[in-house]
Amino acid sequence: MNNNNSISASFKTNPTINLDHIIPLDFKTVLKLPKSHSWSTTTTSTHVEVDEGVPVVDLADPEALTLIRGACEKWGMFQVTNHGVPIKLLKQIEFQSKKLFGLPTNQKLLAVRSPEECTGYGLPRISTFFSKLFWSEGFSIMGSPLHHARQLWPNHHFDFCNVMVEYQKELMGLTERILGLMFTSLDLTQEDVKCFSESKNGSKHPQALLQLNSYPICPDPTRAMGLAPHTDSSLLTLLYQTNISGLQVFRENVGWVLVNPISGAFVVNVGDLMHIICNGRFKTALHRALVNQTHHRISVAYFYGPPKDVNISPSIKLVDRDHPILYRPVTWKEFLDSKATHFNKALDFIRFDV
Ligand SMILES: O=C(O)CCC(=O)C(=O)O
Numbered sequence: 001m002n003n004n005n006s007i008s009a010s011f012k013t014n015p016t017i018n019l020d021h022i023i024p025l026d027f028k029t030v031l032k033l034p035k036s037h038s039w040s041t042t043t044t045s046t047h048v049e050v051d052e053g054v055p056v057v058d059l060a061d062p063e064a065l066t067l068i069r070g071a072c073e074k075w076g077m078f079q080v081t082n083h084g085v086p087i088k089l090l091k092q093i094e095f096q097s098k099k100l101f102g103l104p105t106n107q108k109l110l111a112v113r114s115p116e117e118c119t120g121y122g123l124p125r126i127s128t129f130f131s132k133l134f135w136s137e138g139f140s141i142m143g144s145p146l147h148h149a150r151q152l153w154p155n156h157h158f159d160f161c162n163v164m165v166e167y168q169k170e171l172m173g174l175t176e177r178i179l180g181l182m183f184t185s186l187d188l189t190q191e192d193v194k195c196f197s198e199s200k201n202g203s204k205h206p207q208a209l210l211q212l213n214s215y216p217i218c219p220d221p222t223r224a225m226g227l228a229p230h231t232d233s234s235l236l237t238l239l240y241q242t243n244i245s246g247l248q249v250f251r252e253n254v255g256w257v258l259v260n261p262i263s264g265a266f267v268v269n270v271g272d273l274m275h276i277i278c279n280g281r282f283k284t285a286l287h288r289a290l291v292n293q294t295h296h297r298i299s300v301a302y303f304y305g306p307p308k309d310v311n312i313s314p315s316i317k318l319v320d321r322d323h324p325i326l327y328r329p330v331t332w333k334e335f336l337d338s339k340a341t342h343f344n345k346a347l348d349f350i351r352f353d354v
C-alpha cells in the first residue's frame with residue numbers, strides 16, 4: 001500500500017501538528033510524572049463496577065448473530081472468542097511489539113513518524129487535540145513496515161516485518177467476517193452493502209491501519225492518561241489488548257466500564273463509519289486507555305475501513321418513519337479530514353437536523 005492515500009493525506013493537511021505531539025517522552029528516565037503529563041484526577045477518574053460487562057461472543061455460538069446485534073446496539077463493543085486467528089500469531093505480535101518499544105529512545109526515534117505521514121513511531125495522533133500529553137507511545141503500519149523497520153534494525157527486521165504482514169492478512173479476513181455478521185444481524189444482504197465496499201470502477205481495496213500501542217509503567221497512574229476518550233474513525237476496529245487491563249468504554253448513564261482482558265480474545269469496536277451505515281442503530285464506542293504502576297501494557301489495534309472514494313451513508317433499508325435518516329454521505333477521506341479538525345465532534349458536522 002503506498003502512503004499517498006486517504007489516511008495519510010488527512011493528517012498531512014492538519015496544521016496543528018507540532019513535534020511535541022509526535023515525540024514521546026523517554027519514559028524510562030522519568031521518576032516523577034512531569035507537569036506536561038499530569039491530567040486532572042477528574043479526567044482520569046476510575047471506572048465503575050457493573051454486574052454485566054462488555055458482552056463476549058463465541059463465534060461458534062448459534063446465538064452469535066443475536067448477541068452481536070445486542071452488543072452493538074447497547075455498547076458499540078464486544079469481545080470475540082473462537083475467531084480462528086492462531087494464538088501463536090498473537091504471541092508473536094506481542095513479542096515483536098515489546099521488542100520494538102523496549103529499544104532505547106534514541107533508536108526508536110530513527111523511525112519517528114514525520115508530520116506529513118501517518119506511519120512510524122510517535123505519540124498517538126489524537127494527542128494534538130489535548131494540551132496535556134499521553135503516557136504512551138505508538139508505532140503505525142500500513143501494509144509492509146519495511147521502510148521504518150529497516151531504520152530500527154538494519155539487518156534484523158525480517159521477523160518483525162513478516163509478523164506484521166501476516167497479522168494484517170489474518171485480521172483483514174476476520175474483520176470482513178465479523179462485518180458480514182453485523183450486517184446479517186440487521187437483515188442487510190450482501191447486495192444491500194456492496195456499495196460500501198466497492199469503488200465506482202469496481203475495485204475493492206479496503207484501507208487498513210495497524211497501530212501498536214505501548215503504555216509504559218507510570219509513577220502516578222491516577223494523574224496520567226494513556227489514550228484520551230475517542231471513537232475510532234473506522235468501520236470496525238479489532239483490538240488485541242494482551243493480558244493487562246487498561247481499556248475502558250463509556251456507557252451513557254453508567255460511566256467508564258473496564259473491558260476485562262480475556263486471553264486470546266479480540267475487542268471489536270464499532271467505528272464511526274459503521275454507526276453511519278447503520279443509521280445510528282449501532283453505537284460508536286467511546287473508549288480510552290488508562291495506565292498502571294506495575295505493568296508495561298501493550299495493545300494492537302487494527303483499523304479497517306472502505307476504499308477511499310466510496311460514499312458511506314445510512315443504508316436505506318434502515319431508514320423509515322421511525323428512523324429518519326441521520327447522516328449525509330461522506331467518504332472515509334472526507335470524514336478523516338473532518339475528524340482531523342473537529343475530532344470527537346466530526347459526526348455532528350455530517351448529521352442532518354432532525
Ligand atoms: O490500548 C487500548 O486498549 C486502546 C487503543 C485504542 O483505542 C486505539 O488505538 O485506538
Ligand SMILES: [Fe+2]
Nearest residue numbers: 230231232287
Ligand atoms: Fe481506539
